[in-house]
Amino acid sequence: MLIPVGIKSEDSLKVNSKYGDIQLTPNELAWIKEHPEVRVAVKHGWMPIEFKLESDQHRGISVDYLHALGTIFNIRFIPIDYSESMSISSVDVISGVVSSNLKHSEFKKQPYPFLNVPFAIYVNKKLNDGPEVTSMSDLDDKRVAVFKNGPIAKEIANNYPNIKLLHVDIADEAFEELRLGRVDAYVGNQIIIDYHIVVHRLNFVEKVGMTPFSTDVSMAVRGDLPELASILDKGLQAIGKNNQEILEKWQITDSHYSRWLIPIIIITSLFLLVGLIGVFKLKQTLRRQRVEAKKTIWHQANYDYLTDLPNRHLLDTRLTQAMEKADESLSSVGILFIDLDNFKQVNDTAGHSIGDKLIKEAAGRITHCVRSYDTVARFGGDEFMVIMSDFDNEQALEKTSQKILVEIKKPFQIGGELFYISASIGLTIYPNDTSNPEALISYADQAMYEAKKLGRNRFQFFKASMQSDSTKRLELTNDLRNAIAHQQFELYYQPIISLSTEEILKAEALIRWNHPVKGLISPIEFISLAEEIGLIDEIGAWVFNQTLRDIKHIHTQYSTEFQISVNVSPNQFLKSERLLAWKALLANQGVAGRAICIEITEGLLLQPSVNVVNTISDLREAGVQFSIDDFGTGYSALAYLNKFDIEYVKIDQSFTQNLQPNNYDAILCEAIISMAHKLGMKVIAEGIETEAQQNLLNSFACDYGQGYLISRPKSFNDFMQFLFEMRSKQSLN
Incomplete structure (x- = not known):
C-alpha cells in the first residue's frame, strides 16, 4: 500500500511537505491507503486554467495543483475528459469549477478555492478614440460584452444598471464583437483573456482597467466521498490560493511557452550522470520536444479548439x-x-x-x-x-x-x-x-x-444596395439600444369587442417606439431586429411591466373584468425564467392572472420543448390565459392546441379582409369557429374593416372582433377616453 511521502510510520498522522505539515485523521489515512488512484474530470478548453493539447495531455493551473496534491499524499490523479453528460460513477473529482457552472448536483464544491481571478476591462485600441476608459463607471451607457453563463454578467447588471450588456457564448464571439466595434468593451476573467490575447495574437485588444469583481475557482468532490473532500481541502490550504510557484509557470507573455520545456531540461541534467550516450539521446529528445512544442503553439494560435478548422x-x-x-x-x-x-x-x-x-x-x-x-x-x-x-x-x-x-x-x-x-x-x-x-x-x-x-x-x-441597408440596420441597432436605455417606448391599445353584446372588456397591447428624430416607429420595423440582437427579453419585460401599470388603472376606472393581451416572441421562451418572473410581478402588483392573456404563435406549440410546456403550464397555474395569434397562416391544427388548454384563437386578418358570403375564406372562418367552440376555445377575428365583415362573423357566432372598424390602436389616454365614450353610447341605446 502507498502512504503519504512525509509519514514516518502508520501510527503517525502528520504529513511533512514543502508546503508545511498537514494533519490527517486515521480515517483519512486509511482512505488514502485504500484509494491510491483518484479519477479527475478536467475540461479541455479552459486555457490556461485547464486544457488539453493535441498530445492528449491535460495541462493548466488546476492540473499543476493536482500534481502538487499527488506529491503530498502519494495519490495518482487520473485525468478524464470533462463533459456535462459524463457518467458520475466514473469520476471522483472535478478539477475546476466556479459557483455558476457546477452542473452536477452529485458533487460539492470545495470550501477552499485554489485560484482567485479578477475581472478586467478590455477595449479595441484601434477603435478606442472616445473618452478614456479605465474603470467600470466609465462604461455607463456603453455596450459591453460579457460571458452569459459567468458570474460577472449578474454582478454588472446589479451594480452598474446603465451599462448595456451583450451576452456571448464564447470568448471568440466577444473578441469578434470588439474587433468590429459592435461593443465598446469586453469585461472578463483576466487570466483567461490575457492568455487568449497572446495565443491568438489579438493585437487590437488592450487591457485598460480592472473591475471590483473577481471569481474563485475550486475543485469539487463527489458527495459520497467526504474523506477525499477533507484530504483535498487540507492539501489545498497548505499549497495556498494563487500559489506563486504554480502561477509563474503560466505568466501571460510571448515567451510563456518556453516554460513548458523546464521539466525536460531538469530531466536532461539528471541523465547527464549516466554518460555521453544518454546525453545524446536526451538532446535528440529535447530537440524533438521543442519542435513538437512549436508545432503545438502554432496550431493553438491558428486553429479552432473545437472543430480543428482554421480560426x-x-x-x-x-x-x-x-x-x-x-x-x-x-x-x-x-x-x-x-x-x-x-x-x-x-x-x-x-x-x-x-x-x-x-x-x-x-x-x-x-x-x-x-x-x-x-x-x-x-x-x-x-x-x-x-x-x-x-x-x-x-x-x-x-x-x-x-x-x-x-x-x-x-x-x-x-x-x-x-x-x-x-x-x-x-x-x-x-x-x-x-x-x-x-x-x-x-x-x-x-x-x-x-x-x-x-x-x-x-x-x-x-449587392451594392446592401451596403446602404447594412448602414441603416447598424444605425437602427444603435438607436434601439438607446431606446431601451432612455425609455422611448409607449404602449398603444386596440380594443377587442364582443360581437354579440358590443361590450369591450378586452384589448391588445401594441408597442410603439417614439424615436426622437424619426417619430413613431411600428414594431414591424424593429421587433425582428430586437430578436436577432438579443434585446427582445428587455423589451418584453418593459411591455409587461407597463401593461400591469395600465391594467390596474383600467380596473380602477373602468372594469375589474378587463383583460389585456400581450404578444410574446418565441425567443422569450428561451429564457423562461424571465417569463416565469411575471408570476411574482402579478402577485406583487395585486393583479389577477386572468387579467393577462399571452399571445403566442402556432409554431411554438407544434414541437414544443419541455421548457415551453413547463413555462406555459406554470403561467396558467397563476391564472394567465393564452391565445394563438394569426391562426390559419401556419400549421392550423386545432387538435394540438387543445392539448395546451388554449383559451383563444385569433383568425388572421388576411382571411377576415376577404370575407364574402360563401367564398373560401368565409367557409374556412366558419369551420374554424365551429371547431374551436367544440374544443372549448373562443375565437377572435382580426382585421375587421367593414360592417359586412362584422355581420358575417357574427352570423358564424364568432365571439370577438378586432380591427379598424371598431378602432385603430390608441395611446393609453385616448384609449381610456374611447372606452368611456363607447360605454356612454351603449347606455343611451
Missing part, C-alpha cells in the same frame, strides 16, 4: 494569400459566409455540450462540400467561412453553396435525439465587389443577413 487569425492569412495569387493569375476569389439558422435555440434548449457537438458535425459537413484545397474556417460561434479560388464562374460558387445548404438541412443525430437546423450563406467575389479583405468579409456578412431576411436556408450574392 480567424489563419483565415485572414489564407485570404491575403489567395488574393495575392489571384492578382498574379488575374483570377477571382470567392467568399462564402455561412451562419447556422436556429442554432442558438438548439444551444439554449438542449445545452452547450449538444451545441458543441452540432458545431463539430456541421464543420465536417461543410468541409466535405468543398474541394481539398479550399479553406474552411470557423469564423466564430455558429459562423463559418469558405475561401474558394480557381473557379470558373459564379455558378461554381452557387453549386457549392447549394451543396452546403442541402447537407446542413439534413437532421443532426446527437445523443439519441434529432436536431434540425438550416444555413444562410452570403457570397462576395474578389476583386469584383472590393479589393479590401476586411470589406470583403463584411460584404459577405451583409449578404448572409439578406439571405436570412429572405427566409433563410438560401444563399445570396452581395
Whole structure:
C-alpha cells in the first residue's frame, strides 16, 4: 500500500511537505491507503486554467495543483475528459469549477478555492478614440460584452444598471464583437483573456482597467466521498490560493511557452550522470520536444479548439494569400459566409455540450462540400467561412453553396435525439465587389443577413444596395439600444369587442417606439431586429411591466373584468425564467392572472420543448390565459392546441379582409369557429374593416372582433377616453 511521502510510520498522522505539515485523521489515512488512484474530470478548453493539447495531455493551473496534491499524499490523479453528460460513477473529482457552472448536483464544491481571478476591462485600441476608459463607471451607457453563463454578467447588471450588456457564448464571439466595434468593451476573467490575447495574437485588444469583481475557482468532490473532500481541502490550504510557484509557470507573455520545456531540461541534467550516450539521446529528445512544442503553439494560435478548422487569425492569412495569387493569375476569389439558422435555440434548449457537438458535425459537413484545397474556417460561434479560388464562374460558387445548404438541412443525430437546423450563406467575389479583405468579409456578412431576411436556408450574392441597408440596420441597432436605455417606448391599445353584446372588456397591447428624430416607429420595423440582437427579453419585460401599470388603472376606472393581451416572441421562451418572473410581478402588483392573456404563435406549440410546456403550464397555474395569434397562416391544427388548454384563437386578418358570403375564406372562418367552440376555445377575428365583415362573423357566432372598424390602436389616454365614450353610447341605446 502507498502512504503519504512525509509519514514516518502508520501510527503517525502528520504529513511533512514543502508546503508545511498537514494533519490527517486515521480515517483519512486509511482512505488514502485504500484509494491510491483518484479519477479527475478536467475540461479541455479552459486555457490556461485547464486544457488539453493535441498530445492528449491535460495541462493548466488546476492540473499543476493536482500534481502538487499527488506529491503530498502519494495519490495518482487520473485525468478524464470533462463533459456535462459524463457518467458520475466514473469520476471522483472535478478539477475546476466556479459557483455558476457546477452542473452536477452529485458533487460539492470545495470550501477552499485554489485560484482567485479578477475581472478586467478590455477595449479595441484601434477603435478606442472616445473618452478614456479605465474603470467600470466609465462604461455607463456603453455596450459591453460579457460571458452569459459567468458570474460577472449578474454582478454588472446589479451594480452598474446603465451599462448595456451583450451576452456571448464564447470568448471568440466577444473578441469578434470588439474587433468590429459592435461593443465598446469586453469585461472578463483576466487570466483567461490575457492568455487568449497572446495565443491568438489579438493585437487590437488592450487591457485598460480592472473591475471590483473577481471569481474563485475550486475543485469539487463527489458527495459520497467526504474523506477525499477533507484530504483535498487540507492539501489545498497548505499549497495556498494563487500559489506563486504554480502561477509563474503560466505568466501571460510571448515567451510563456518556453516554460513548458523546464521539466525536460531538469530531466536532461539528471541523465547527464549516466554518460555521453544518454546525453545524446536526451538532446535528440529535447530537440524533438521543442519542435513538437512549436508545432503545438502554432496550431493553438491558428486553429479552432473545437472543430480543428482554421480560426480567424489563419483565415485572414489564407485570404491575403489567395488574393495575392489571384492578382498574379488575374483570377477571382470567392467568399462564402455561412451562419447556422436556429442554432442558438438548439444551444439554449438542449445545452452547450449538444451545441458543441452540432458545431463539430456541421464543420465536417461543410468541409466535405468543398474541394481539398479550399479553406474552411470557423469564423466564430455558429459562423463559418469558405475561401474558394480557381473557379470558373459564379455558378461554381452557387453549386457549392447549394451543396452546403442541402447537407446542413439534413437532421443532426446527437445523443439519441434529432436536431434540425438550416444555413444562410452570403457570397462576395474578389476583386469584383472590393479589393479590401476586411470589406470583403463584411460584404459577405451583409449578404448572409439578406439571405436570412429572405427566409433563410438560401444563399445570396452581395449587392451594392446592401451596403446602404447594412448602414441603416447598424444605425437602427444603435438607436434601439438607446431606446431601451432612455425609455422611448409607449404602449398603444386596440380594443377587442364582443360581437354579440358590443361590450369591450378586452384589448391588445401594441408597442410603439417614439424615436426622437424619426417619430413613431411600428414594431414591424424593429421587433425582428430586437430578436436577432438579443434585446427582445428587455423589451418584453418593459411591455409587461407597463401593461400591469395600465391594467390596474383600467380596473380602477373602468372594469375589474378587463383583460389585456400581450404578444410574446418565441425567443422569450428561451429564457423562461424571465417569463416565469411575471408570476411574482402579478402577485406583487395585486393583479389577477386572468387579467393577462399571452399571445403566442402556432409554431411554438407544434414541437414544443419541455421548457415551453413547463413555462406555459406554470403561467396558467397563476391564472394567465393564452391565445394563438394569426391562426390559419401556419400549421392550423386545432387538435394540438387543445392539448395546451388554449383559451383563444385569433383568425388572421388576411382571411377576415376577404370575407364574402360563401367564398373560401368565409367557409374556412366558419369551420374554424365551429371547431374551436367544440374544443372549448373562443375565437377572435382580426382585421375587421367593414360592417359586412362584422355581420358575417357574427352570423358564424364568432365571439370577438378586432380591427379598424371598431378602432385603430390608441395611446393609453385616448384609449381610456374611447372606452368611456363607447360605454356612454351603449347606455343611451
